[in-house]
Amino acid sequence: MxxxxxxxxxxxxxxxxxxxxxxxxxxxxxxxxxxxxxxxxxxxxxxxxxxxxxxxxxxxxxxxxxxxxxxxxxxxxxxxxxxxxxxxxxxxxxxxxxxxxxxxxxxDAGPQTQTVQVNGRQLRYLKRGEGGTPLLLIHGFGGDLNNWLFNHEALAASRAVYAIDLPGHGASTKVTGAASLDDLADAVSGFMDAVGIASADVVGHSMGGGVCLALTRRAPQKVKSLTLIASAGLGSDINGAYIDGFVAGNTRNALKPLLAQLFSDAGLVTRQLIDDMLKYKRLEGVDEALATLAGGLFPGGRQSALLADVAAASGKPVLVIWGENDRIIPVAHASAIPSARVVVLPAQGHMVQMESASEVNKLIGEFTS
Structure with a gap:
């Protein structure tokens, strides 16, 4: 027909x-x-x-x-x-x-964000879908659950998918003292306990990938598989000027060229995206939270935590996705885990899950099915 x-x-x-x-x-x-x-x-x-x-x-x-x-x-x-x-x-x-x-x-009748208390901190999250093995989406430095807006609904077609705001980010508690991937991983572990997730497929972007690796080291029973997108923790190189500029930036003129580095197509950085980032940066406690975290994770413009061996030793299935033209974390880091499946997407930047959403969604869906 x-x-x-x-x-x-x-x-x-x-x-x-x-x-x-x-x-x-x-x-x-x-x-x-x-x-x-x-x-x-x-x-x-x-x-x-x-x-x-x-x-x-x-x-x-x-x-x-x-x-x-x-x-x-x-x-x-x-x-x-x-x-x-x-x-x-x-x-x-x-x-x-x-x-x-x-x-x-x-x-407003669709899925709404919720909050949960974890060790005295309020964490915001959004759940879509029901059933299946839960999937957890963990954003990067300075991001929030909206970094997954092109992925969340598609991945939740046949399972429960949770996107969270890490401590210091989004609408979660700002001043937390978190200064390491382990600190953030403990918050994620506590979140899983609070919402009743015993084990999940975890997906992390940039710093969020490092959080996934730290979670695997600290609570391996909670991780079924790892999808690492332009992940931190796989090498020492990082664009330190971007990190420093983002922490210090509090004007449109300062943030716009920085945010443009995240994408292969700078036209994706809309006025509203910049305005939203400015609103976040100007919230009380954000500067302190980001500066503390950056000081612990990226001292001297280098990554302090190298966790490729964690993934290799864990025996967990690992998928690594990277944009070929990433200007924040070098694509060369994609090969750091010998046992991983590695997919490098041509002409894509650091926010590859947004710029090449359909391909990333397909890769994650097939890998975690």
Whole structure:
């Protein structure tokens, strides 16, 4: 049977209400395979690509570049080549007549962040999905659970997936005295106890990868597998100027060029992304928390904790993912664990889980299934 698929404005993150169409990456008449990028959309936080879920032909581009549309609005139509044009036109007319943008209450009806107390600290987390072996997402230095906004929902299709704000980050307790990967790993271990996770597949980005390695050393029974994305802890080299600049930066002009180093496409650094980072940096206690952590983890612009041998000795399955053009931690570190499966994604930067989300999601899904 021939099929027709509507392509709609996605909802990336909890706060997204609308998005702007930047440009179409496929032309009408192009054959499209699952996972291929169709159209680039910009939310208030970041730009990203909407991907195809099925095989077919792009038959209509309904939304036009620079058009701002609510979440759920019709962007385009994919259909088999033998589907009649009048059927597609009827579908578009019916969709447009029946579509009602979500109200604020409806938009807030999905998963919401929660908090839990761990050793006197409040940790914020977001859970999506149910069942299966839990999967835990751990962000990097200066990040938060929103670093996984292109990954969280996709990975939670058939399992419970938790993203957390580490101490000193996001909406978690700011001044904690944490100065090592072990300190952060103990917080993660306590979080797992608090929410009833006995063992999980752990995924860490950058500093979060180092936290995963430290957790494996301190509580190996809690780790089923390790996915390390542009991970700290695998070599001593790091972009110390970025770390120092990020800790000190408290203006738009200071942060914008720093954040651009995280991506292969600097255009992904939107005004809202910078504004959100400024708001975080100006919260009471953030400067102290980041300076303490940076002083312990990256003294003199070098990584103090080298944990590749932990992964090798643990016997745990390890997947290493890196962007070829990472400007924060050298891609050469990807080969530090001989037993690991290593995937280097061409032309990608440090935030590879955002810039190449579909490929990273596929890799993690297959590795942890």
């Amino acid at each position: 021939s099929s027709i698929l509507t392509v709609t404005m996605p909802k990336w993150g909890l706060s997204m209400q609308e998005g702007k169409v930047n440009l179409w990456l496929k032309e009408v008449g192009d054959t499209i395979a699952p996972g291929e990028e169709i159209v680039e959309v910009e939310s208030e936080k970041i730009s990203g690509a909407v991907e195809a879920a099925v095989t077919g032909v792009l038959r209509r581009q309904v939304a036009q570049p620079d058009e701002v549309l609510p979440v759920g609005a019709l962007l385009g139509v994919i259909a088999d080549a033998d589907v009649a044009d009048d059927l597609i036109d009827d579908l578009i007319a019916r969709f447009q007549a029946e579509f009602v943008p979500p109200t604020d209450d409806e938009a």
